[in-house]
Amino acid sequence: MLSVENLSCVRGDRRLFKELNFSLENGELLYVHGHNGSGKTTLLRTLCGLILPEEGEVRWNGVNVRSLREEYTKDVLYLGHKNGIKGDLTGLENLRISSILDGFELAESSAWKALEDIGLDGHEDLPSKVLSQGQKRRVALARLLVNQAKLWVMDEPFTALDKGAVALLQSVIGAHLDKGGLVVLTTHQEVPLTSGRARRLKLGWRD
Amino acid sequence: MLKVFLWVVRRDLILSIRRRSDVFTALFFFVIVVSLFPLGIGPALDTLRQIAPGVVWVAALLASMLSLERLFAADHADGTLEQMLLTPQPVALLVLAKVIAHWLVTGLPLALMAPLLGLQYDLSWQALEVLIASLLVGTPALSLIGAIGAALTLGVRGGGVLVSLLVLPLYIPVLIFGAGAVEASVSGLGEQSHMSMLGAILVLALVLAPLATAAALRVSAE
Numbered sequence: 001m002l003s004v005e006n007l008s009c010v011r012g013d014r015r016l017f018k019e020l021n022f023s024l025e026n027g028e029l030l031y032v033h034g035h036n037g038s039g040k041t042t043l044l045r046t047l048c049g050l051i052l053p054e055e056g057e058v059r060w061n062g063v064n065v066r067s068l069r070e071e072y073t074k075d076v077l078y079l080g081h082k083n084g085i086k087g088d089l090t091g092l093e094n095l096r097i098s099s100i101l102d103g104f105e106l107a108e109s110s111a112w113k114a115l116e117d118i119g120l121d122g123h124e125d126l127p128s129k130v131l132s133q134g135q136k137r138r139v140a141l142a143r144l145l146v147n148q149a150k151l152w153v154m155d156e157p158f159t160a161l162d163k164g165a166v167a168l169l170q171s172v173i174g175a176h177l178d179k180g181g182l183v184v185l186t187t188h189q190e191v192p193l194t195s196g197r198a199r200r201l202k203l204g205w206r207d
Numbered sequence: 208m209l210k211v212f213l214w215v216v217r218r219d220l221i222l223s224i225r226r227r228s229d230v231f232t233a234l235f236f237f238v239i240v241v242s243l244f245p246l247g248i249g250p251a252l253d254t255l256r257q258i259a260p261g262v263v264w265v266a267a268l269l270a271s272m273l274s275l276e277r278l279f280a281a282d283h284a285d286g287t288l289e290q291m292l293l294t295p296q297p298v299a300l301l302v303l304a305k306v307i308a309h310w311l312v313t314g315l316p317l318a319l320m321a322p323l324l325g326l327q328y329d330l331s332w333q334a335l336e337v338l339i340a341s342l343l344v345g346t347p348a349l350s351l352i353g354a355i356g357a358a359l360t361l362g363v364r365g366g367g368v369l370v371s372l373l374v375l376p377l378y379i380p381v382l383i384f385g386a387g388a389v390e391a392s393v394s395g396l397g398e399q400s401h402m403s404m405l406g407a408i409l410v411l412a413l414v415l416a417p418l419a420t421a422a423a424l425r426v427s428a429e
Contacts, residue, residue: 070295
């Protein structure tokens with residue numbers, strides 16, 4: 001269970017949000033929405049521990065994530081604006097190195113399978129820099145298929161994806177929720193969920 | 208843990224091989240700067256012999272600094288660095304792996320190239336041996352110390368100049384004992400004491416620099 005208490009964040013001298021409270025149970029999804037600059041990305045980065053909150057705390061199963069450290073990062077998977085893949089490495093290499101860093105070794109055959117499932121068959125062993133935007137995104141998303149993390153934090157995961165990939169990602173998120181996983185995501189395109197319970201959080205003051 | 212370490216070293220080596228041009232710039236810079244001095248000063252062998260250790264070491268310092276930017280900048284730009292900060296692995300361990308991979312492609316070739324360049328300065332074989340040894344012990348320390356500066360200036364405008372202002376003063380002890388070792392050996396005083404100091408600096412950097420770099424990376428990622 002993820003809970004946020006009294007969270008406030010400041011970027012530069014601007015207060016993005018303050019006294020934010022919410023909690024997310026297993027199997028729930030949280031849509032964070034708000035206008036540009038309302039602090040969605042900052043909130044997401046704070047949730048995974050990349051940014052230290054000005055005030056308040058983020059708790060994972062009731063414990064402050066700052067004292068959990070590696071115990072927490074093991075449970076979190078963050079997909080940001082940047083794909084986090086190396087252009088000079090192939091999809092396979094990218095997927096295998098990120099798995100090792102996440103703490104488990106991925107057999108080459110499973111890596112091939114994951115990339116095929118995410119719709120990259122025939123492109124698995126090309127350097128990622130020659131792939132299109134959407135295909136690069138898919139390489140990054142392949143991590144979702146192999147990772148054991150419980151909490152997925154995703155910043156605009158649907159950008160650059162075609163219709164087929166959006167549907168695929170939707171079903172992957174649905175399956176994760178069914179398994180009792182948690183998802184926090186921001187999006188501008190409303191994407192209906194196939195299953196699981198969704199909640200909303202609005203940041204900013206504008207409509 | 209060791210497995211992760213080796214994977215990161217391997218990853219960075221593969222990336223360096225696929226981007227060879229980046230790797231060679233620092234090495235060529237070193238070769239050219241060291242070669243310029245004999246050309247500029249002329250065939251005054253006594254003078255050349257005297258300035259050789261200093262020139263080679265200063266060039267090594269500058270070349271090492273030049274290559275620092277490559278250490279984290281690319282990973283920062285494509286988001287792989289923030290992914291590394293979010294893994295359950297200790298960040299200092301990943302930093303150490305990256306620095307070692309960086310040293311293998313920038314520092315090590317420099318040390319191996321040095322005797323060839325030393326010949327232009329009419330250094331004796333004995334002095335050349337000490338030069339290689341001092342570079343082999345000193346350049347990893349340069350990479351480790353430089354990593355702190357590289358991490359602190361990540362994403363800062365004009366980071367290249369800033370990194371030299373931050374890092375060069377910290378390089379001074381390595382320069383003094385590195386060049387000093389060769390000079391002491393040439394003058395017959397024996398290089399042991401200088402080499403021991405150089406070794407001590409390396410051990411200290413090995414223990415403390417990855418921790419400091421990891422902390423700096425966390426700050427830069429915010």
